[in-house]
Amino acid sequence: MKFCSVCSSEVKQRIPHGDNRLRFVCTTCETIHYENPKMVVGCLPEWQDKVLLCKRAIEPQYGKWTLPAGFMENAETTEQGALRETWEEAGARVEISHLFTLYNLPYISQVYLMFRAKLLDLNFSAGEESLEVRLFSEDEIPWDEIAFLTIEKTLRQYFEDRRKGHFEFHIGDVERRVK
């Protein structure tokens, strides 16, 4: 950030009065431009013993598999965002059952919220950001081709809970992926 979005003057980093962190502050109109973490919301769509994954048609991780998820938008709820992303990326209609995982990714200032959801029918199809959408049973999951560590952790937790016969809400932190 170099310029003020309100008045176009230069911004400088300083600690505002009563604050304890460096912020971008306008040198003319004094507007403080806060920057905050973003939420990524998505679904883990279930159909019988299978789950639905999308093959990414965009970078990063083009060609890798993921659950439908994306940045939450203003004026929506976490659930609405998760449903919207599931529709946009997988053309899939689902009914959300529970919040399943919350993962903190502090190194990129993101929080992932993934919901368990029942797929309502099999009329899904790849959206613009997907090359392919299909159902996978546990032993078909392409573990080496999962796009993001948060998604891999959510899937592993899902199958672990399923084996236990009891789904819980899980919260955790994810560190930078080292491969």
Place this chain on the structure above:
Amino acid sequence: MKFCSVCSSEVKQRIPHGDNRLRFVCTTCETIHYENPKMVVGCLPEWQDKVLLCKRAIEPQYGKWTLPAGFMENAETTEQGALRETWEEAGARVEISHLFTLYNLPYISQVYLMFRAKLLDLNFSAGEESLEVRLFSEDEIPWDEIAFLTIEKTLRQYFEDRRKGHFEFHIGDVERRVK
């Protein structure tokens, strides 16, 4: 938003290629300036049968009571943010036990995440944003003087769960407060 924070040119609202929403886009460098919901993170600090509330020393809702909570910052986890706010506003050291409530406030593009937490000692004291900090038993809670509906709902849910002898994670939406 009127100007580009990257190059200071004017921004105009338009739907970028491959997108389906109006965004602020720079008329010169084409940077898309996304706007996303913010997270508010905080704690419900418990001590025996009492909970800790803060009397606000700032607007909005100056003089009203609330739980320690505030905007999550970049590079921290939700739990770190909740601990930081509890320290800053109440001078209180706590240990987080569970995520207790998630409330969507789509009309102001916010998501509240409130954690149950054990107060570790009684050496708390009002921070700069609080006039007073004290413990309340259920029958002492100043229900007519609670600053925010999300906080009131979190407190009511807490005492309801406590009566049932079983705390659960709760997710819900909060509409604009009508008083």
